[in-house]
Amino acid sequence: MPDLNLLVTLDVLLSEGSVxxxxxxxxxxxxxxxxxxxxxxxxxxxxxLVRAGRGLVPTPRAIELRAQVGTVVDSATAILRPAEKLDLARLExxxxxxxxxxxxxxxxxxxxxxxHQDAPGVLLQFVAKPDKDSAPLREGEVDLETGVIDLTTAPEMRAFPLFEDRWVGVARDGHRLLKGEVTAERYGAESHVQILRRGLHSSEVDQAAMAGGSQRPVGVVVNGFAAAIALARDTDLIATVPELHTEGLRRGVTxxxxxxxxxxxxxxMIWHPRMDGDLAHRWLRSCLREACSTVARK
Incomplete structure (x- = not known):
């Protein structure tokens, strides 16, 4: 029979890339x-793993095996884990x-x-989301993701709605656009920040503005909401961003x-199905739902 312990060793070797x-x-x-x-x-x-300079790099076969091995090891770990009540106070x-x-x-x-109130031994690590690639979830590099479900989301992923959001405009305090009613004509007369990113992006806003009889002259192009709001805060540019999602970023703008x-x-929130039965992951999902609903109710 094959030595199944080798699967754990292989998983760690491919993860570390170093003996x-x-x-x-x-x-x-x-x-x-x-x-x-x-x-x-x-x-x-x-x-x-083969030598490349002073380090090791995976072969094509190793890259192919990496996701499969990680899934198998995670599943085996879940099977062998005692079905006990989760002890959050001792969870690390x-x-x-x-x-x-x-x-x-x-x-x-x-x-x-x-x-931290429930499980002081738990560490949260937030990482950036430059794209909507599901590979980090599939390969176990990421435990949980937030975003808008669309055709680019891998079909096997699990998802649960957290909150409804909408688009709003932002401008620096005292901007001339804010002196009076913001009409489609006055909105279109200003210079705008265009946001180019996968998923939510300015094309949706451009199409809606055109349908409403307004054009959006582009003054600068950025790749994220934080940059768009920062420019709107310190220039005469207008930014259009998601309201609830950027609540923490919209300080100092109107x-x-x-x-x-x-x-x-x-x-x-989006996760890989192999985490469905993980008690600690279930708890984390409940914490995220509560945190989002608390902000959404304000």
Whole structure:
């Protein structure tokens, strides 16, 4: 029978990309880890990790195996874990959350307070979300993600709606646009920040503005909400951003309703199905729901 312990060793080796790093993580000697790598090479018929300068890089076969091995190890760990009640007071774990700009500023304080109140040994790590690629969730690099579900979201992912959001305009305090009613004509006469990013982006706003009889002259192009709001705060540029999602970013600017009709959207939390039964992950999802609903009710 195959030595299933090799799966754990392979998972750590591919994750670390280093014999020494994998040895430290598994609390083995470098020589023992080297022997384990030699055994894995023999079993798989592939070198898996090859020398590149002073480091090691994975072979195409190793890259192909990485996601599969991680899923198998996670599933086996879940199967062998005792089905006991979760002891939050003693839980020690790091959770990685992948979020868009503004999420940490708006929802982070409430989420952190709730998590630390229940489980002081839990560490939250927030990482940026430059795209909507589901690979980090699939490969276990990320535990939970927030965003808008669309056709680019991997079909196997689980999702739960967190809150409804809408588009609003922002301008610096005292901007001439704010002196009187913000009409489609006056909105279109100003210079605007265009936001180019996957998922929510300015094309939706441009289309709605045109349908409402307004054009949006572009003064500058940025790749995120934080940059757009920062420019609107210190220049005469106008930015159009999601209201609730950027609540923590919109300090020092004036928010106004758009002078045309544009649909809202739903922000959800997204996770890989292998985490469905994980008790600690379930608890984290409940904390996130509570943190978002608290802000949404304000």
């Amino acid at each position: 020494a790093g994998a040895a430290r993580r598994l609390r083995l000697s470098p020589s023992a880890m080297s022997r384990a790598l030699a055994r894995l090479r023999e079993v798989t018929g592939d070198p898996l 774990r790091r959770f990685v959350l992948r979020t868009s700009e503004g999420f940490v500023e708006t929802f982070g304080p409430g989420l952190i307070a709730k998590v 928010t106004f309703d758009l002078p045309f009709k544009i649909g809202g959207f739903t922000v959800s």
